[in-house]
Amino acid sequence: MRKIVLMMSMSLDGYSEGPDREIDWHRVDDELHRHFNDVLMEMGAFLSGRVTYELMADHWPTADADPQASAPVAEFARIWRNMPKVVFSRTLKHAGWHTTVVRDVVVEDILALKAQDGGDLALGGAGLTAEFLRHGLVDEFRVYVHPVLAGRGKRLFPEADGLTCLRLKDTRRFGNGVVLLHYERDAAGGR
Known part of the structure; x- marks a missing residue:
């Protein structure tokens, strides 16, 4: 069965x-971008909300047409365009680039998606x-901690009523100071 892998960057x-909604403090250099590409090209689909989808759709469909684009950026543009995507939105009517719009997170539908091949x-x-x-519904957590204190904004993890126990799978330190914490x-351990 496929896993749902949270893959997000956050400040310390x-x-x-x-x-x-600024993310200009994310320190994505060629080394980290190549890593993202290596991980994401093996995925079966991208799952995102409307805001994330629209941010991606505003940039990535043509990012590789920019003559100044680095090789990892150009490669990710191709990965993003060709990867099946599911965007969860109650307001988005349609989306391009191999994207399916879903109105609500329905647990049974997500479990059926996980049961598919890929x-x-x-x-x-x-x-x-x-x-x-x-x-x-999250099976693995790939959290990229950037060496900055944002001070305020949108927290990656919301408050919760219970404990979610995780087991460390891997860590990696990148040359730019970003640290990957990979948990399952x-x-x-519960929840």
Whole structure:
């Protein structure tokens, strides 16, 4: 069965974006971008909320047409365009680039998606992450901690009523100071 893998960047103080949705403090250099590409090209689909989808759709469909684009950026543009995508939105009517619009997170539908053949499912966006966490649908966490204190903004992880236990799978330090913390849900530890 496929896994749902949260793959998000956050500041050391826990924010995925600043107060005005800025992410300009994310330190994505060629090394980190190549890593993202290596992980994401093996995925079966991208799952995102409307805001994340629209941010991606505003840039990535033509990013590789820019003559100044680095090789990792151009490669990711191709990955993003060709990857099946599911965007969860009650307001978006249609979307391009191999995208299916779904109105609500329905647990049975997500479990059916996980049961399909193919690579794991990459989950992105803090709002959608909160909904998936509330339903216990996240199997792995690939959190990229950037060496900044954002101070305020949108927290990656929402407040919760219970404990979610995780088991460390891997860590990696990148040359730019970003640290990957890769966890999986610890089924023996609850929630």
